[in-house]
Amino acid sequence: MNPSAATGPQPATAPAAALAITLVSCPPDAAERIARHLVDARLAACVSVLPQLRSIYRWQGAVEQADEALLLIKHPAAGFEALRAAVLREHPYELPEIVAVPVGAVHPPYLDWILASCA
Numbered sequence: 001m002n003p004s005a006a007t008g009p010q011p012a013t014a015p016a017a018a019l020a021i022t023l024v025s026c027p028p029d030a031a032e033r034i035a036r037h038l039v040d041a042r043l044a045a046c047v048s049v050l051p052q053l054r055s056i057y058r059w060q061g062a063v064e065q066a067d068e069a070l071l072l073i074k075h076p077a078a079g080f081e082a083l084r085a086a087v088l089r090e091h092p093y094e095l096p097e098i099v100a101v102p103v104g105a106v107h108p109p110y111l112d113w114i115l116a117s118c119a
Helices: 005-006 030-039 077-090 108-117
Strands: 021-026 046-059 062-076 099-102
Touching: 021 030, 021 077, 021 108, 030 046, 030 062, 030 077, 062 077, 062 108, 077 099
Parallel strands: none
Antiparallel strands: 021 062, 021 099, 046 062
């Protein structure tokens, strides 16, 4: 038997609430540029780019659709305002989707890596 398995997972240095995942939809040609900017600026530890998303939405009284990419931005929750400001500067839309989702549980070493990557 593995002794560390008997004691269970070790807690991270910060609670899971220290992590947030922010969703940002954007034109496919802007996705990688925005993602790289956020990671280079240490506002995010990782940005996953999900391609080939089709959004259907109401805009200025009409139903529209657009082919987009979705950014899954993993970052410290405390850094949301700086991240939001950076997305607004880099994003081509008049009203971009910027939705932070709190995290209830996380693998402790992964949380430690996120926090260290953005320090």
